[in-house]
Amino acid sequence: MICPYCGKEMEQGRVYDRLQVKWQDNSKSLFPKTVLLSKMGLLGGNATAYLCENCKKVIIDYSDIEQE
Numbered sequence: 001m002i003c004p005y006c007g008k009e010m011e012q013g014r015v016y017d018r019l020q021v022k023w024q025d026n027s028k029s030l031f032p033k034t035v036l037l038s039k040m041g042l043l044g045g046n047a048t049a050y051l052c053e054n055c056k057k058v059i060i061d062y063s064d065i066e067q068e
């Protein structure tokens with residue numbers, strides 16, 4: 001993937017969590033908007049992510065992740 005900020009090739013890797021990687025809005029709601037970025041795995045959740053060390057940005061494509 002090409003970095004949309006600087007145009008250099010990004011490095012593919014992952015971000016991970018003990019359970020599952022999620023994005024959540026900043027609302028104080030009991031039911032905040034939540035987007036799953038990884039499947040739940042036995043060894044934790046892994047989301048495919050692209051890194052640009054030049055811009056200090058990470059991009060996650062969650063189009064393959066089924067939302068609950």
Ligand SMILES: [Zn+2]
Pocket residue numbers: 003004005006007008052053054055056057
């Ligand atoms: Zn960049």
